[in-house]
Every structure is written in C-alpha cells, then in structure tokens.
Amino acid sequence: MKPRYTFGGDEHLFVEVDEEMSLDAFFKSLSMTRIIAERAIEGVTEICPANASFQVKFDPDVVAPGALLEEVRSIEAEAGKADPVLQTRLIEIPVFYQDPWTHETLMRFRERHQDPQGTDLEYAARINGYSSVEAFIAAHSGSPWFVSMVGFVAGLPFMYQMVERGRQIQVPKYLRPRTDTPKLTVGYGGCFSCIYSVRGAGGYQMFGITPMPIFDPDQKTNYLEDFMVFFRPGDIVKFRPIDRVEYDRTVEAVAKNAFKPKIREVEFDLRAFNADIKGYNARLEGMINGD
Amino acid sequence: MAIKVLNPGLLTSVQDLGRPGYFHLGIPVSGAMDRYAMRAANLLVGNEESAAGLEAVFVGPQLAFAEDAMIAVTGADMPVKIDGEIQPGWTALPVKAGQVLSFDFLTAGARIYIAVAGGIDVPVALGSRSTYPIGALGGFKGRAIARDDELPVGRPSGRAISGRGVPDDLRRENPVPVELRILPGLYDHRVTKASLDRFFDEEWKVAPEADRMGYRFRGGTPLEFNEREQPFGAGSDPSNIVDSCYPYGSVQVPGGTEPIILHRDAVSGGGYFMIGTVISADMDLIGQLQPNTPARFRRVTMEQALEARHARAAMLDRLRKALQ
Numbered sequence: 001m002k003p004r005y006t007f008g009g010d011e012h013l014f015v016e017v018d019e020e021m022s023l024d025a026f027f028k029s030l031s032m033t034r035i036i037a038e039r040a041i042e043g044v045t046e047i048c049p050a051n052a053s054f055q056v057k058f059d060p061d062v063v064a065p066g067a068l069l070e071e072v073r074s075i076e077a078e079a080g081k082a083d084p085v086l087q088t089r090l091i092e093i094p095v096f097y098q099d100p101w102t103h104e105t106l107m108r109f110r111e112r113h114q115d116p117q118g119t120d121l122e123y124a125a126r127i128n129g130y131s132s133v134e135a136f137i138a139a140h141s142g143s144p145w146f147v148s149m150v151g152f153v154a155g156l157p158f159m160y161q162m163v164e165r166g167r168q169i170q171v172p173k174y175l176r177p178r179t180d181t182p183k184l185t186v187g188y189g190g191c192f193s194c195i196y197s198v199r200g201a202g203g204y205q206m207f208g209i210t211p212m213p214i215f216d217p218d219q220k221t222n223y224l225e226d227f228m229v230f231f232r233p234g235d236i237v238k239f240r241p242i243d244r245v246e247y248d249r250t251v252e253a254v255a256k257n258a259f260k261p262k263i264r265e266v267e268f269d270l271r272a273f274n275a276d277i278k279g280y281n282a283r284l285e286g287m288i289n290g291d
Numbered sequence: 292m293a294i295k296v297l298n299p300g301l302l303t304s305v306q307d308l309g310r311p312g313y314f315h316l317g318i319p320v321s322g323a324m325d326r327y328a329m330r331a332a333n334l335l336v337g338n339e340e341s342a343a344g345l346e347a348v349f350v351g352p353q354l355a356f357a358e359d360a361m362i363a364v365t366g367a368d369m370p371v372k373i374d375g376e377i378q379p380g381w382t383a384l385p386v387k388a389g390q391v392l393s394f395d396f397l398t399a400g401a402r403i404y405i406a407v408a409g410g411i412d413v414p415v416a417l418g419s420r421s422t423y424p425i426g427a428l429g430g431f432k433g434r435a436i437a438r439d440d441e442l443p444v445g446r447p448s449g450r451a452i453s454g455r456g457v458p459d460d461l462r463r464e465n466p467v468p469v470e471l472r473i474l475p476g477l478y479d480h481r482v483t484k485a486s487l488d489r490f491f492d493e494e495w496k497v498a499p500e501a502d503r504m505g506y507r508f509r510g511g512t513p514l515e516f517n518e519r520e521q522p523f524g525a526g527s528d529p530s531n532i533v534d535s536c537y538p539y540g541s542v543q544v545p546g547g548t549e550p551i552i553l554h555r556d557a558v559s560g561g562g563y564f565m566i567g568t569v570i571s572a573d574m575d576l577i578g579q580l581q582p583n584t585p586a587r588f589r590r591v592t593m594e595q596a597l598e599a600r601h602a603r604a605a606m607l608d609r610l611r612k613a614l615q
Contacts, residue, residue: 006476006477007474007476007568007593008474008476008477008538008540008541008565008568009474009538009539009540009541009567009568009569009570009571009596010474010570010571010593010596010597010600011538011539011540011571012538012539012568014476014477014535014536014538016535018522019522019525019533020522020523020524020525020533021522021523021524021525021533022523045311045312046311046312046314046315047315048314048315048536048559048560049315050534050535050536050560051524051533051534051535052524052533052535053533053535053536054536055535055536055538057311057314057538060597060600061600061604065593065597066593149534149560150315150316150317151314151315151316151317151536151558151559151560152317152534152558152559152560152561153317153425153426153558153559154316154317154318154423154425154426154428155316155317155318156317158534160524165523170524172526172527173526173562189526189562190524190525190526190531190533190534190562191523191524192524192534197317198425198426198427200425215426217416217426217427217428217433228417228428229316229317229318
C-alpha cells in the first residue's frame with residue numbers, strides 16, 4: 001500500500017491510498033484525513049474521504065500547492081501508526097428484496113443490461129455462484145457492511161462487504177446507465193452495495209428497496225432533524241429482509257414520523273475483525289438483535 | 292416585493308456563488324456556472340456578489356415585476372427587453388411596477404444571469420440559496436422555476452446606479468474555438484503517453500449532453516489504456532477505478548471515448564478514471580458553451596494554472612473598481 005499523490009487542478013490535492021479496495025486502505029485513508037483535520041491547515045477548505053482515497057480542497061491563494069503536498073505527505077508515517085479503531089454506529093436497515101418498484105424499473109431498462117432475459121438478482125446470483133436468488137439474498141443480508149464512502153449524490157452510502165475477499169459479491173454495473181432508479185433502491189456495482197438516497201440516474205444493479213429515508217432536505221424526519229444526511233463513513237450496516245406487509249407498515253410509520261432506525265453504538269477494531277471475521281460478525285449480529 | 296414568473300424559459304434556476312463544504316456527503320458545490328457573470332450582475336444592481344439571482348440557459352424567462360426594481364442581465368448575448376423594448380446587457384436597468392422583462396433569441400454563449408437589487412430571497416439551505424434539483428435542496432422549493440411562481444426579492448441596498456454598465460473589456464469573452472486549460476494528473480497514468488498527447492492535439496466538439504452536472508465532448512480519438520490487471524473493487528472496464536472523489540472540474544473519460552468535464556451540480560464521486568482537471572480560471576467559460584462549439588484542451592503546469600488564476604482575480608478586481 002503506497003499512497004500516490006496528485007493534484008486535481010489548482011484547488012484539489014488527491015491522494016490514492018491504494019489502487020485496490022480493502023478495509024486496511026480505508027482505515028489508512030481515515031487516519032490521514034483525521035490528522036489533516038486536526039492540524040487545521042490554513043487554506044484547507046474541505047476534506048473528502050472516499051473508499052481507498054481522499055481529496056483535500058484548498059485555496060492556493062492561502063496555501064501553496066507544493067507546501068500542502070509536503071505537509072500531507074509528512075502525515076503518512078504518523079497515520080500508519082494509528083490504531084485502526086473506530087467508535088461508530090451499527091445500524092439495521094430493513095430491505096424488501098425483489099420488490100415491485102425496482103422490478104418495474106429494471107424491466108423498463110432491460111436492453112441496457114448484461115442479461116436481458118433475467119432480473120438483476122438472478123444475474124448477480126448466477127455470476128457469483130449462488131444456486132438461487134434466495135441463497136444470494138441470504139448472503140447479501142447475512143453479513144454486515146462497512147460504509148466506506150458517502151457521496152455520488154446527496155447522502156448515498158457506498159458499503160463494503162465485511163467478509164473474506166474470496167466470498168465478496170462482485171457484479172458489473174449496467175452496460176449503459178439507467179435514466180431512472182427508484183428512491184431508496186438497494187443497489188450493487190463492483191464490490192460495493194449502495195442505497196440510492198434520491199430518485200435519479202444510476203448504473204448499479206437493483207436488488208430491493210428500503211422503506212427507511214436516508215436523506216431529508218426538509219429535516220422533518222425525526223432522526224434527520226439535526227442533519228439531513230443519515231450516513232457517515234465508518235457506519236456499519238446490517239440488512240434485514242422484510243416482506244411486503246412489513247414494508248407497507250414501515251412506510252406508514254415513516255409517514256407518521258414514528259419510525260426510528262435500530263442503532264447501536266459500537267467500537268470497531270480492524271485487527272480483531274481481521275483475526276476472526278466470522279466470530280466478529282456474529283458478535284455484531286448479537287448486538288443488533290439484543291436489546 | 293415579488294417577481295411573477297409568466298414563462299420560465301427552458302431551464303431557469305435560482306443560483307448564487309455556491310454551496311461549498313458538503314461535497315464529502317455528496318452534495319455538490321452548485322451555484323452559477325459562470326460565476327464571473329453572476330458577480331457582475333450583482334455588482335451592477337448594488338448587491339453583495341454572493342446574492343442569489345437567476346441563471347437561464349438558451350432561452351430567457353418572462354418575468355413580471357409587482358414593484359419598481361433595478362435589474363441587470365449578464366453572461367450570454369441574449370437581447371434584453373422591458374415591455375418589449377430592447378435594453379442593453381451588462382447594464383443596471385430600472386424596471387417599473389407592472390413591467391415585464393423578456394428576452395430575444397440567444398446569439399452567443401449559453402447562460403444569462405439576472406440579478407435584481409435585493410437578490411432573490413429564497414431560504415438559505417446549507418449556507419446557500421443555489422438550487423440542487425436532484426436533492427430538492429435550496430433554490431425556489433428545491434427546483435427550477437415554473438410558470439406562476441412568485442419569487443421573493445430582498446431589500447435593495449440603494450447603491451445601484453441606473454444606466455451604469457460594465458466596460459466592454461470586462462465583459463464575457465467569446466472565443467471560438469474555445470481553449471480550456473487542463474492540469475494533467477489524477478489517473479492519467481492509465482492511458483498511453485501517445486494517446487494523451489493526441490487528446491491535447493485534437494479538436495473536440497461540445498456534445499448535446501452538456502448541462503450543469505457536466506459537459507461532454509466528442510470528435511476526438513478514443514484513448515488507449517496501459518495494460519493492467521484491474522485492482523479489486525474497481526470493476527472490469529479499463530476506464531474503471533475504485534470509486535473515488537471527483538474533483539470539481541475533473542475530466543473523466545468513461546470507456547476512454549468521450550471526455551466529460553464535471554461542473555457545479557456534478558456527482559461527488561464514482562468509478563471512472565480522470566485524466567486531469569480544468570484549471571479554476573477556465574471553469575466559467577464552460578457554462579457559456581453551446582453544443583457543437585469546437586474546443587481544444589491545452590495542457591498546463593501548476594505554475595501556469597496559478598498565473599491564470601491570478602490573472603482572473605485581477606480581472607475581477609478591475610470589475611469591482613469599475614463598479615464601485
């Protein structure tokens with residue numbers, strides 16, 4: 001893992017921590033961005049962490065690009081020594097897989113898909129070696145996911161599957177992006193799952209839909225009153241499959257502003273996770289299901 | 292005081308200088324695509340440069356004024372009419388209660404900026420009045436303006452001088468072919484040197500897919516990628532990367548075929564590689580390009596980018612002095 005430094009024009013320093021995705025790369029990136037924030041470097045106007053890279057926006061009238069590059073580079077060694085430990089949230093997200101709305105949409109854009117004869121779930125199950133859509137859904141909802149980036153559109157989480165690399169689900173994006181995706185679609189592209197926070201264009205495969213809003217520009221939803229965006233990098237997500245009855249009931253509760261997401265405060269330690277992924281995930285599962 | 296929308300034009304939205312600081316959550320910078328023109332319009336009517344105005348693309352709106360007002364229209368060349376009479380652009384114009392502002396056909400450029408003394412007084416959302424339509428955030432009810440909307444106007448400063456204009460040499464330039472300066476970098480190592488050289492040698496044309504999110508170009512030769520085994524998580528296409536941030540102004544080339552320059556309402560990140568970034572001094576030019584406009588990309592160094600930035604800042608200072 002050798003970070004690569006480059007400029008995005010005269011206003012952005014761009015750091016690719018690693019070419020490939022891993023939680024190690026995410027944590028190194030997180031440590032570096034934290035130290036940059038702590039140093040409150042004059043001229044730095046925004047720090048944007050991504051999956052295995054980050055971007056620092058700066059005002060070159062205040063800080064010279066070369067000087068900023070040197071300062072950020074000098075942080076690399078210090079960041080390597082930081083403990084990969086995070087105080088974070090474990091969040092349960094109800095998902096109605098194979099729902100009628102994403103199904104209608106995926107049928108509408110079938111000619112843009114690798115497999116025009118099937119559905120996105122059938123395709124994803126097949127190319128990942130699952131015998132059925134049900135087995136695939138069990139895998140998607142069976143392990144926790146790590147929010148490694150928030151972005152694309154407002155508040156959309158990119159989620160990385162917390163399993164051994166050999167077991168990670170991978171699917172290509174649509175051959176040509178759709179012009180429409182239902183709001184709150186649970187999608188998949190590359191090695192990332194996502195939740196579309198708003199309706200709009202998209203290229204990820206569509207697996208289902210959650211009744212739980214994750215972006216509210218009016219800030220009326222009870223758990224989005226303080227801030228309109230729900231997710232933060234470092235959040236851990238557990239999907240729970242729900243049926244139509246529970247979906248409808250939850251949508252109704254959301255409309256009455258009575259729905260509250262299930263959230264637990266947890267400490268995540270990457271070393272302990274890597275040492276025993278199965279056991280670690282079982283403990284996380286126990287925490288979200290316990291009272 | 293309110294302005295009634297008789298006809299919104301093609302796509303007209305409330306914009307100011309933008310909403311910085313929330314890019315890390317996927318909320319774009321938004322704001323006027325030609326910020327110089329937006330500033331000039333505000334200065335003419337005695338507003339703060341950061342006041343909100345209207346940005347209209349290709350077709351101007353038709354607006355009725357309930358009370359006397361001072362307005363200015365800058366940006367693209369699109370004849371301004373008050374009650375049907377042609378008025379000068381880049382000039383502070385008095386409008387009387389009951390009069391209607393409208394426009395003739397666009398003759399050059401793409402976007403006009405309409406400032407009203409007092410500014411368009413929609414609520415501030417995350418520090419800005421700019422419209423982010425995908426997120427239904429900011430602007431007038433989070434969307435482009437529509438027929439019968441009543442746009443609230445703030446209290447004028449009284450500093451505007453009726454009839455005063457921006458000197459000719461400080462107005463928008465309209466060079467064709469346009470030249471956009473790019474600092475190479477980001478993921479430019481993904482393509483061959485010969486292919487990158489050709490990218491900067493060839494003439495390109497603005498594609499029809501050109502909007503506030505990004506400007507697409509076509510007409511050049513597809514890029515050739517350096518061979519590699521795709522890294523885990525990047526996706527199978529050679530133009531794919533592990534999803535990263537997209538800097539404002541960055542130039543991505545999905546599939547290596549048609550470059551897209553990301554602009555004010557762009558997505559904040561994604562999985563396409565980028566070959567560099569348009570320098571800050573040239574971003575305003577892009578919003579004034581019509582489809583089919585010939586364009587060239589010129590490679591510059593960081594030093595040249597900073598020189599251009601200072602030249603741009605000096606021009607803005609001259610504008611401020613001229614309108615003091």
